[in-house]
Every structure is written in C-alpha cells, then in structure tokens.
Amino acid sequence: MKKNNKYAVITGASSGIGYALSCQVAMRGYNVILIARDTDRLETVSNDLVANYGVGVITLAYDLTCQSSIEQLMQALEPYIDQVEVFINNAGVGLSGEFVGNSLSEQHRLLDINIKATVTLSHFIAKHFIAKKRGYIMNVASLAAFQPGPYYSSYYATKSYILHFTEGLAVELKKHNVICSALCPGTTDTPFHHRAGSTDTGLAKGLFGIVMSANEVAAAGVKGLFKKRVVVVPGIVNKIAMFSIRLAPRWLARQITAQINQ
Ligand SMILES: NC(=O)c1ccc[n+]([C@@H]2O[C@H](COP(=O)([O-])OP(=O)(O)OC[C@H]3O[C@@H](n4cnc5c(N)ncnc54)[C@H](OP(=O)(O)O)[C@@H]3O)[C@@H](O)[C@H]2O)c1
Structure with a gap:
C-alpha cells in the first residue's frame, strides 16, 4: 500500500466506467474502496489496481438496490471515513423498451439504484465532508439527463434527477x-x-456512430472533478449534442430521442 492514506470510494467499480474511474483516481495516488456486487470481478479489478498503481484496495460487495445492504455498507465505510476525500456514485443500470412492457419491480429497481442509492450515499458522505471542510463528490449522470427519453423513459428521468440534484448540491x-x-x-x-x-438501438451505436471508451470518459470526468467543474460532458460530439438539445423545441427533442431509442 502507498504511504499516503487518502481514499477514494467508487460504486459500480467492477466494470465499465466505474473500473476506469477507479484507475483514474488510483493513478493520482488515492487508495480505493471499490463497491459492487460481483465479488470475482471486484477481485480482478483489485488485482489490476494493485499491480498497475501500487495503491491500497478494499473491496466491499453490497447490493445498492437494497436499503439494509446500503446501511451495512455505510457501517463498513465508517473505519475509513476520515481518510475518504473522493466519493464517486457511479453504479447504475439502464432499462429500455416501453414503460408498460417492463415490470413495475424492474422500474422500482432502477429508481432504487440510480436515484435512492446515490441520494443516500451523498447524504452520508456530504455530512462527513462538511465536518472536514473538504471533499469531492462525483455523481455519474448521462447525456440522457438533458432531455426526455421515450422507450427509455424512466432511465432518462433518473439521470435528469441526478444532474439537477448534483447541481443543487454543488451550490449548497x-x-x-x-x-x-x-x-x-x-x-x-x-x-x-x-x-x-x-x-440493437441507435443509442447503443452512438451519435454519428461515435462511442467513447470508458477510459476516455473517466479521464474527462476525474479531470473535471478536480478542476471543480459542476457539469462534465466528455467528448466534442456529446457537447454539441447537449447544446443542440437546449436549442431544439422540446417536441423535436422528444421525437428524435424516440427514434434513437427504438
Ligand atoms: N455506458 C453508457 O453508454 C453510459 C452512458 C451514460 C451514462 N452511463 C452511466 O454510467 C454508469 C456506469 O455504467 P457503465 O456503462 O459502466 O455500465 P456497467 O459496465 O454495466 O457498470 C455498472 C456498474 O454498476 C454496478 N451495479 C449494478 N447494479 C448494482 C447493484 N444493485 N448494486 C451495486 N452495484 C451495482 C455493476 O456491478 P455489479 O454487477 O458487480 O454489481 C457495475 O460495476 C451508470 O450510472 C450509467 O447509467 C453509462
């Protein structure tokens, strides 16, 4: 383990953007606390981070859709809490298709992980950071946060929540x-x-066929966090899309997004 005792916590660290975010903070010298459900994947990520960056790694396997599991997680974090300087709420899931075509339990699961877990963990860590008078919180939203998303309606709405919630917290x-x-x-x-x-959707294929790598996204995200940027949209095409959505009438944004998501 490196001599410094700073920690970064990353949820959804077993895969994709969360794994890449863990690498980005580890390369800046932070020890990391990795959270997800898949213990084998967590172990693999842990081994990679130790081998590549020589940081200390703690893995915590918890299900963030379950309130009692989140409470156990917060207890497990307590021994390290004074050393935690960065907290990244990245874990999230998607749910595509018509709203009524997905079960109500799937809808609730989406809200539990994408919104409730992020709000609960933000409340937990913000109080500690306020007491310490420092800290960095990153919440992973999406380009989907800037418009309604037919055929992915609840997911887009969860990401709008996370964007607006985070912007509000940033000021507070x-x-x-x-x-x-x-x-x-x-x-x-x-x-x-x-x-x-x-x-099979246009969304998965990317705007103009452009799909960023998790590493590119994570590098932009962590750079933006430490530069104190409240909203970080990685990639030039995504930035253009965000500004275009703002200028387009809402009926048009809805129609285009429906086409992309089907
Ligand atoms: N990929 C994209 O195109 C894209 C675009 C915009 C935003 N995002 C956002 O980026 C974030 C990361 O997604 P990703 O693309 O990296 O997808 P991913 O590879 O599927 O990663 C999702 C992570 O969340 C964890 N997770 C899922 N359900 C969980 C649960 N119930 N409890 C604890 N952890 C859970 C998964 O770990 P386990 O399965 O091991 O639990 C995994 O580590 C999400 O918030 C997503 O909405 C993704």
Whole structure:
C-alpha cells in the first residue's frame, strides 16, 4: 500500500466506467474502496489496481438496490471515513423498451439504484465532508439527463434527477469547500447496453456512430472533478449534442430521442 492514506470510494467499480474511474483516481495516488456486487470481478479489478498503481484496495460487495445492504455498507465505510476525500456514485443500470412492457419491480429497481442509492450515499458522505471542510463528490449522470427519453423513459428521468440534484448540491456545499460534479457521458463502450437490453438501438451505436471508451470518459470526468467543474460532458460530439438539445423545441427533442431509442 502507498504511504499516503487518502481514499477514494467508487460504486459500480467492477466494470465499465466505474473500473476506469477507479484507475483514474488510483493513478493520482488515492487508495480505493471499490463497491459492487460481483465479488470475482471486484477481485480482478483489485488485482489490476494493485499491480498497475501500487495503491491500497478494499473491496466491499453490497447490493445498492437494497436499503439494509446500503446501511451495512455505510457501517463498513465508517473505519475509513476520515481518510475518504473522493466519493464517486457511479453504479447504475439502464432499462429500455416501453414503460408498460417492463415490470413495475424492474422500474422500482432502477429508481432504487440510480436515484435512492446515490441520494443516500451523498447524504452520508456530504455530512462527513462538511465536518472536514473538504471533499469531492462525483455523481455519474448521462447525456440522457438533458432531455426526455421515450422507450427509455424512466432511465432518462433518473439521470435528469441526478444532474439537477448534483447541481443543487454543488451550490449548497461550495461554502463548505466540498466540490460536487455531475459526469454526463454519451454512449460509452461498456456492458451497460447489453445489460439494459438495448444493444440493437441507435443509442447503443452512438451519435454519428461515435462511442467513447470508458477510459476516455473517466479521464474527462476525474479531470473535471478536480478542476471543480459542476457539469462534465466528455467528448466534442456529446457537447454539441447537449447544446443542440437546449436549442431544439422540446417536441423535436422528444421525437428524435424516440427514434434513437427504438
Ligand atoms: N455506458 C453508457 O453508454 C453510459 C452512458 C451514460 C451514462 N452511463 C452511466 O454510467 C454508469 C456506469 O455504467 P457503465 O456503462 O459502466 O455500465 P456497467 O459496465 O454495466 O457498470 C455498472 C456498474 O454498476 C454496478 N451495479 C449494478 N447494479 C448494482 C447493484 N444493485 N448494486 C451495486 N452495484 C451495482 C455493476 O456491478 P455489479 O454487477 O458487480 O454489481 C457495475 O460495476 C451508470 O450510472 C450509467 O447509467 C453509462
């Protein structure tokens, strides 16, 4: 383990963007606490980080859709909490298709992980960071946060929540020297779309066929966090898309997104 005792916590660290974010903070010398459910994948990520960056790694396997599991996780974090300087709420899932075509339990699971877990863990860590008068919180939203998303309606709405929640927190916590940043990736090459059942959609193929790597997204996200950027949209095409959505009438944004998501 490196001599410094700073920790970064990353949820959803067993795969995709979370794994890449873990590498980005580890290369800056942070020891890492990795959270996800898949213990084998967590072990693999842990071995990679130790081998490549020589940092200390702690893995915690918890299900963030379950309130009692989140409470156990917060207890497990307590021994390290004074050393935690960065907290990244990245874990999230997608749910594609018509709203009524997905079960209500799938909808609730989506809200539990994408919103409830992020709000619960943000509340937990913000109080510690305020007491310490420093800290960095990153919440992973999406380019989907900037418009409604027919055929992916609940997912897009969860990401709008995370974006607006994080922007609000950023203002509230600034006076305590606590930085909040929302990372808003466009389509990224991870297992996300396979898991969400959306591999055949235009969304999975990316705007103009452009799909960023998880490493590119994570590098932009962590750079933005430490530069105290409240909203980080990685990639020029995604930035253009974000500004275009702002200028387009809402009916048009809805129609285009429906085409992309089907
Ligand atoms: N890929 C994209 O195109 C894209 C675009 C914009 C935003 N995002 C956002 O980026 C974030 C990361 O997604 P990704 O693309 O990296 O997808 P991913 O590779 O599927 O990673 C999702 C991570 O979340 C964890 N996770 C899922 N359910 C969980 C649960 N119930 N409890 C604890 N951990 C759980 C997974 O670990 P386990 O399965 O081991 O639990 C995994 O580590 C998400 O918030 C997603 O909405 C992705």
